[in-house]
Amino acid sequence: MVLLRRVIGDALRGRRQRQHRTLREVSTAANVSLGYLSEIERGQKEASSELLSSICDALGAQLSEVLREVSDTLALAEQLEGLETGRAVETPVAAAAAAGSARKVIPGTRKVTTPDTKITDGQVSVTVRHDSPLRTTLMATRNRRPGRTLERTAG
Template identity: 70%
Template sequence: MVLLRRVIGDALRGRRQGQQRTLREVSTAANVSLGYLSEIERGQKEASSELLASICDALGAHLSDVLREVSDTMALAEALDGITTGEPASTPTPRKPEARVTDGDVSVTVRRDSPLRTTLKATRNRRPGTDRPYANV
């Protein structure tokens, strides 16, 4: 199972790092403590909708765009669950330790560390609105 707060944190961190901005710069602009923003990015804290909107505003992003990215990542993770089990997501069967799915702009790798711990890594392959990969930014 992938935690929503981790996917949201990854999306926010990816946007911040894509802009080459520090936690301090974004936390100041969003009027949130640096430590709390760091915990949100690491998926340790759940941000309220108001706080998410403030962070997105500080990043110059629309909340709807960030949530769409999160939704796409979650959908891929759910699809991966079926791939790693070979069964529909609701069927409890032993899983392979790692699987990867690519859906054009997003690559998702899911690693099952234990029955209660899953690590998700999502990578956006292209800059939004362009045909250029992130590596060439």
Template identity: 65%
Template sequence: MVLLRRVIGDALRARRQGQHRTLREVSTAANVSLGYLSEIERGQKEASSELLAAICEALGARLSELLGEVSSTLSLAENMEGVLIPVEAQPVADPLRADAKRQLASDGSVSVSVRQDSPLKATLHATRKTQRDVVYAA
């Protein structure tokens, strides 16, 4: 099962790293502790809507933009079998072994890769193309 807080954290981290900013810079601008921001980015803590808005403002983004990215990522993940809902009981796969179930989906601007480690644990990695990644044909 993919956790919403992890997808939100990944989106925040991608924005921050895309701006080549440190956790310290963003945490200071958002008036949140560095450790707490780190936990949010790693998907270990749920951020309130007020805190998400402050972090987005510190990143120069709208909350609606961030939530739109999260929504498109989750939309792709929903189409992957067993990603957002627990699958029937199966032997637990060792995440370090090759037999962990892997899936990939893309809509052209977002690619989602999911590794299903167990019925209740999945690791989702989303990659979003930026304007710099787009190649224009003449």
């Protein structure tokens, strides 16, 4: 499950870092404490809509742009989560890749591992790795050769 506050924090941090600005600069411009802004970026605090608007203004971004980015990220995470849980997914590429998900229990522990899942649509490859129940790593790479192939590998 992806937490909304973490995705919002990642989007805000990404915009700030792309502008090569410090937390101090943005917190001053947004009129919010440096520590609180840091907690928002790390997904530890949920910001009110007024505070999000103020932070977006300080970053020179429209709130709708940031929320659209967050929405797109959540949609991708939900599709990939559907692959791992075997739920029905909406995209044909993801649906074809969802077959055959295998989970293993490590002997002597309660830890359940899920093999890495790699999905390729010919132009972009996405690898999903569940590091823990609360941590999932997504890595996307652009393929050099165009073509519509679909493969799913477990590693």
